[in-house]
Amino acid sequence: MRRIYLDHNATTMVHPQVLEAMRPYFSEKYGNASSIHEFGRMARFGLEESREKIAQILKCAVEEIVFTSGGTESDNMAVKGTAWAKMEKGRHIITSAIEHPAILSSCEFLERHGFKVTYLKPDDKGIVAPDDLKRAIRKDTILVTIMHANNEIGTIQDIKALARVAHEFGIPFHTDAVQSTGKTPYTIEQLDIDMLSVSGHKIYGPKGVGLLFVKKRTDIQPLSHGGSHEHKRRAGTENVAGIVGLARAIEIAYGDMTAEIGRLRELTTSFMKQVSNRISDITILGDQQNRVANTVSIAFKAVEGESIVLGLDMKGVAVSSGSACSSGAVEPSHVIMALGVPPDIAQGAIRFSFGRASVPDDIDYVVDVLEHEVARLRSISPLYQAN
Numbered sequence: 001m002r003r004i005y006l007d008h009n010a011t012t013m014v015h016p017q018v019l020e021a022m023r024p025y026f027s028e029k030y031g032n033a034s035s036i037h038e039f040g041r042m043a044r045f046g047l048e049e050s051r052e053k054i055a056q057i058l059k060c061a062v063e064e065i066v067f068t069s070g071g072t073e074s075d076n077m078a079v080k081g082t083a084w085a086k087m088e089k090g091r092h093i094i095t096s097a098i099e100h101p102a103i104l105s106s107c108e109f110l111e112r113h114g115f116k117v118t119y120l121k122p123d124d125k126g127i128v129a130p131d132d133l134k135r136a137i138r139k140d141t142i143l144v145t146i147m148h149a150n151n152e153i154g155t156i157q158d159i160k161a162l163a164r165v166a167h168e169f170g171i172p173f174h175t176d177a178v179q180s181t182g183k184t185p186y187t188i189e190q191l192d193i194d195m196l197s198v199s200g201h202k203i204y205g206p207k208g209v210g211l212l213f214v215k216k217r218t219d220i221q222p223l224s225h226g227g228s229h230e231h232k233r234r235a236g237t238e239n240v241a242g243i244v245g246l247a248r249a250i251e252i253a254y255g256d257m258t259a260e261i262g263r264l265r266e267l268t269t270s271f272m273k274q275v276s277n278r279i280s281d282i283t284i285l286g287d288q289q290n291r292v293a294n295t296v297s298i299a300f301k302a303v304e305g306e307s308i309v310l311g312l313d314m315k316g317v318a319v320s321s322g323s324a325c326s327s328g329a330v331e332p333s334h335v336i337m338a339l340g341v342p343p344d345i346a347q348g349a350i351r352f353s354f355g356r357a358s359v360p361d362d363i364d365y366v367v368d369v370l371e372h373e374v375a376r377l378r379s380i381s382p383l384y385q386a387n
Helices: 016-026 038-058 071-086 101-111 130-136 159-168 240-255 257-278 305-314 334-338 360-379
Strands: 065-068 092-096 116-120 141-145 173-176 195-199 210-214 282-285 295-300 324-326 329-331 349-353
Touching: 016 038, 016 240, 038 065, 038 240, 065 071, 071 101, 071 141, 071 173, 071 195, 071 210, 092 101, 101 116, 116 130, 130 159, 141 159, 159 173, 240 257, 257 282, 257 295, 257 360, 295 305, 305 349, 305 360
Parallel strands: 092 116, 092 141, 141 173, 173 195
Antiparallel strands: 065 210, 195 210, 282 295, 295 349, 324 329
């Protein structure tokens, strides 16, 4: 059976060049980077060389790169670390209603410990307005965290404009760039932010590694203790092989980004056009201009997204749904609901995320399978009535 993977926003395969770069650090260069003997020095060299490569690409200082276990830890470190460091100055945090659960759960955790959180609502395309941010700022606001590109709908925020508002009031700004890194060109200098999260496995690097950019003189407390690793920001023996792989993945992503963005935009535009022409009662979600090129989110009226996912999987097509199972019931995605989409439509949201292995020939097959599956599900749905 033919297999097509359209879930690259969930994870990606490790690029062959990334795997090759990592290989020596599983064998002859396996030392602890904190050891002073030759084995340790070899590991330390790979670690610091990777930090320098990433800093050069992202345009920041090497000491501003903190390696982590991935995007979730980076987000937790940014939100909780800032909260603990600044709690005497204030206990108010601003974020958006469409953030990744790593941010939302961190904020909910802090709310249970006496902090207040404002959740900004985006417009119907998923854009957070700088004016809304400005109105939400209070005297006790200590952090603004708004993601760069949304993981479900692909909408890209104007992070520079949002950060400018926060900085007008002397408030640090963090952005989750897990879904934008490698998919839209940016540098730390251009965004002018204080903290930024990146994850390796979203950009053809290994799982279990990421980074948090922390601007010099940014006040943040570490979440883990036990050693002076990572400039005393994060205790624990570094995942050197993973870090080397992360650096190589970022190099590759930035090396051919322009060409890859153009190729993916052609694929997704063609895909949306075919789906729109062949399947009725659909809603294309997010901002179709300000979006990462690989992501398409479509809601199919009166059909549960999970059912579509399972049906496509039976035909070899891997996609993801915006809904989640909670207490035995399928609940619409918090992201889609925040756009003001009615629940009966939001429940049928599907994310198609293309990648390096995606080719034009995939589109015809996927649309054929999708058209058949949606028609089948609607034929047995008591909620659907064709126009």
